[in-house]
Amino acid sequence: MNKKISAGEFSVWLEEFTQTMRGLGEGSVPCGECVGCCTSSKFIHIRPTDRKAVDSIPKELMFQAPGLPDGHYLLGYDEKGYCPMFKKNKCSIYDSRPETCRQYDCRALAASGLKIDDETKEITDRVNSWEFGYSSVHDSELSNAVKLAVKFISENRNIFPDGFVPLLKGQIAVMAVRVHHIFIGHTMDSVREDTNSFASEIVVKCSAVNLNDA
Numbered sequence: 001m002n003k004k005i006s007a008g009e010f011s012v013w014l015e016e017f018t019q020t021m022r023g024l025g026e027g028s029v030p031c032g033e034c035v036g037c038c039t040s041s042k043f044i045h046i047r048p049t050d051r052k053a054v055d056s057i058p059k060e061l062m063f064q065a066p067g068l069p070d071g072h073y074l075l076g077y078d079e080k081g082y083c084p085m086f087k088k089n090k091c092s093i094y095d096s097r098p099e100t101c102r103q104y105d106c107r108a109l110a111a112s113g114l115k116i117d118d119e120t121k122e123i124t125d126r127v128n129s130w131e132f133g134y135s136s137v138h139d140s141e142l143s144n145a146v147k148l149a150v151k152f153i154s155e156n157r158n159i160f161p162d163g164f165v166p167l168l169k170g171q172i173a174v175m176a177v178r179v180h181h182i183f184i185g186h187t188m189d190s191v192r193e194d195t196n197s198f199a200s201e202i203v204v205k206c207s208a209v210n211l212n213d214a
């Protein structure tokens, strides 16, 4: 049993995380001693807008991100699964770290309700530790909407365009957060009555986000 750590009120977290994903504000995960993100064999996406990061990371550690336009790079990891910029137990370029690192918030996985089986033990333990507050009905409604979005996307993978639904649970959780408003006030039964409309709306919403991201 993991020791519980407060993740904050659900609605407050959701608003902050949504703003962070839009590039409006810094992520503010209370990571404490956890360094799971930097030590879990993750490829870090570096965008053209990450100019400070590009200037701070040795060129030989970055490579062109497959399938993305020039200027998008990936930063790999060493034989232990550590980011090469992780030194002396902390990020050595913290103030210049890429947007990907600023945006990552493992509370999205906790919010998704998904059983985590594709992350390292450190990240999985932290995800299982988070405890959201639900002091208002709205908190519960929003939480239900995120979980319903996760369930819908996971169960209907085959009706989306090829490759649209990501494989990693963390990415599905983020997608669900992005489109959760579509599901507010719905149940799985009401969603099943119009599966294709919900799927189309998700595609439109995510495409708009991806265009902003390019």
Ligand code: SF4
Pocket (backbone or CB within 6 Å): 029, 030, 031, 032, 034, 035, 036, 037, 038, 104, 105, 106, 107, 122, 123, 126
């Ligand atoms: S896994 Fe979560 S708590 Fe740990 S460093 Fe990453 S975001 Fe922070």
Ligand code: SF4
Pocket (backbone or CB within 6 Å): 037, 038, 044, 083, 084, 085, 086, 087, 090, 091, 092, 093, 094, 097, 098, 101
């Ligand atoms: S760039 Fe910094 S914050 Fe990002 S994974 Fe590497 S060490 Fe961690």
